[in-house]
Amino acid sequence: MSGERPFLIFGAPQIEDAEIAEVVASMKSGWLGTGPKVARFERDFAAYKGVEHVAAVNSCTAALHLSMLAAGFSPGDEVITTPLTFCASVNAIIHADLRPVMADVDPETMNIDPARVEAAITPRTRAILPVHFAGRPCDMDALREIAERHDLRIIEDCAHAIETQYHGEQAGTFGDFSCFSFYATKNVSTGEGGMVIARREEDIARIKMLALHGMSRDAWKRFSDEGYKHYQVVECGFKYNMMDLQAAIGIHQLDRVEQSWLRRGEIWRRYNDAFADLPLTLPPPPEANTRHAYHLYTVLVDEDRAGISRDAFLNAMTAHRVGVGVHYMSVPEHPYYQQAYGWQPEDYPHAMRIGRQTVSLPLSPKLSDDDVAFVIASVRDVIG
Numbered sequence: 001m002s003g004e005r006p007f008l009i010f011g012a013p014q015i016e017d018a019e020i021a022e023v024v025a026s027m028k029s030g031w032l033g034t035g036p037k038v039a040r041f042e043r044d045f046a047a048y049k050g051v052e053h054v055a056a057v058n059s060c061t062a063a064l065h066l067s068m069l070a071a072g073f074s075p076g077d078e079v080i081t082t083p084l085t086f087c088a089s090v091n092a093i094i095h096a097d098l099r100p101v102m103a104d105v106d107p108e109t110m111n112i113d114p115a116r117v118e119a120a121i122t123p124r125t126r127a128i129l130p131v132h133f134a135g136r137p138c139d140m141d142a143l144r145e146i147a148e149r150h151d152l153r154i155i156e157d158c159a160h161a162i163e164t165q166y167h168g169e170q171a172g173t174f175g176d177f178s179c180f181s182f183y184a185t186k187n188v189s190t191g192e193g194g195m196v197i198a199r200r201e202e203d204i205a206r207i208k209m210l211a212l213h214g215m216s217r218d219a220w221k222r223f224s225d226e227g228y229k230h231y232q233v234v235e236c237g238f239k240y241n242m243m244d245l246q247a248a249i250g251i252h253q254l255d256r257v258e259q260s261w262l263r264r265g266e267i268w269r270r271y272n273d274a275f276a277d278l279p280l281t282l283p284p285p286p287e288a289n290t291r292h293a294y295h296l297y298t299v300l301v302d303e304d305r306a307g308i309s310r311d312a313f314l315n316a317m318t319a320h321r322v323g324v325g326v327h328y329m330s331v332p333e334h335p336y337y338q339q340a341y342g343w344q345p346e347d348y349p350h351a352m353r354i355g356r357q358t359v360s361l362p363l364s365p366k367l368s369d370d371d372v373a374f375v376i377a378s379v380r381d382v383i384g
């Protein structure tokens with residue numbers, strides 16, 4: 001079966017002429033770095049989410065790091081997050097001099113379990129960092145209630161959740177801060193990029209300053225036609241700003257965010273129908289009165305039921321020239337966290353099991369109907 005078909009790249013972004021032309025226009029304008037296109041992308045993103053205070057940065061990891069700095073915690077304070085996430089969620093906590101604490105996921109929803117969060121709270125706990133896994137919203141009613149009762153901040157990792165809504169509210173508006181990713185595989189892509197939403201204007205001002213070396217407000221305008229302006233360094237900041245070249249892509253990706261979401265929803269339902277009779281666990285159906293972002297379509301391969309191990313399934317799909325992903329081996333599977341925090345996968349059994357069984361199938365809006373049919377036939381071939 002291999003040979004003729006090009007390899008189906010997992011998470012390939014759909015790049016169209018509009019963003020190509022916008023990038024070319026940026027190149028020709030001579031303004032490559034942070035400038036008017038970043039400002040426009042920020043305005044467009046804020047309008048899409050219905051919020052006021054946003055800051056574009058160069059990754060979600062940077063967004064998380066700066067959010068935790070702006071939250072004003074003290075070194076060694078604890079932040080509770082999920083073991084079923086990308087390492088960046090945890091690393092950002094560590095970079096901010098804070099201590100990550102894991103609370104296991106709900107085995108069905110794969111999102112952080114509020115009861116486990118509550119059990120992990122100590123006098124040093126300052127924040128909860130929920131991840132809306134695969135684009136499915138966390139139980140924000142319960143998390144918000146816990147946060148209020150224990151005076152904790154909420155920092156949402158919305159890397160999968162641009163389009164997500166929960167009980168009529170937008171993901172990213174529950175937290176004091178929320179962080180989005182525009183990495184190549186994400187629902188809106190700028191290659192690399194990120195965005196922060198903050199509830200308070202002064203927090204976004206501090207994040208913008210920290211993202212550009214700690215230079216005083218609007219330092220990026222110092223080379224504009226308004227005349228040279230001196231800046232002051234008021235904190236030891238970072239180099240986390242987004243470039244106009246990235247925003248040029250993002251503006252048009254964001255224009256098509258709903259169209260792409262509809263297409264992924266279609267693919268999602270086709271997979272559900274096609275795999276209903278297979279010995280696989282399909283993604284949990286979206287909860288009522290919520291909107292799933294359809295970022296990842298994950299199936300669980302339980303070797304006892306499926307007759308094939310997860311890793312053999314990954315290899316067989318790759319041999320069929322279908323790119324697949326793993327989201328994620330649980331955080332405590334990695335040696336760094338075992339050594340630094342003494343975590344063991346068995347301590348978070350639901351995340352461990354999911355991490356050892358999960359496979360993400362291609363869900364890019366770039367997939368043609370023929371591609372989708374090919375993925376379905378490949379899965380049926382491998383499992384059948």
Ligand SMILES: *Cc1c(COP(=O)(O)O)cnc(C)c1O
Pocket residue numbers: 058059060061062085086088089131157159160180181182183192193194
């Ligand atoms: C992709 C991702 C990140 C990191 O995003 P970057 O923009 O690559 O820094 C963080 N958290 C989750 C859940 C992600 O999927």
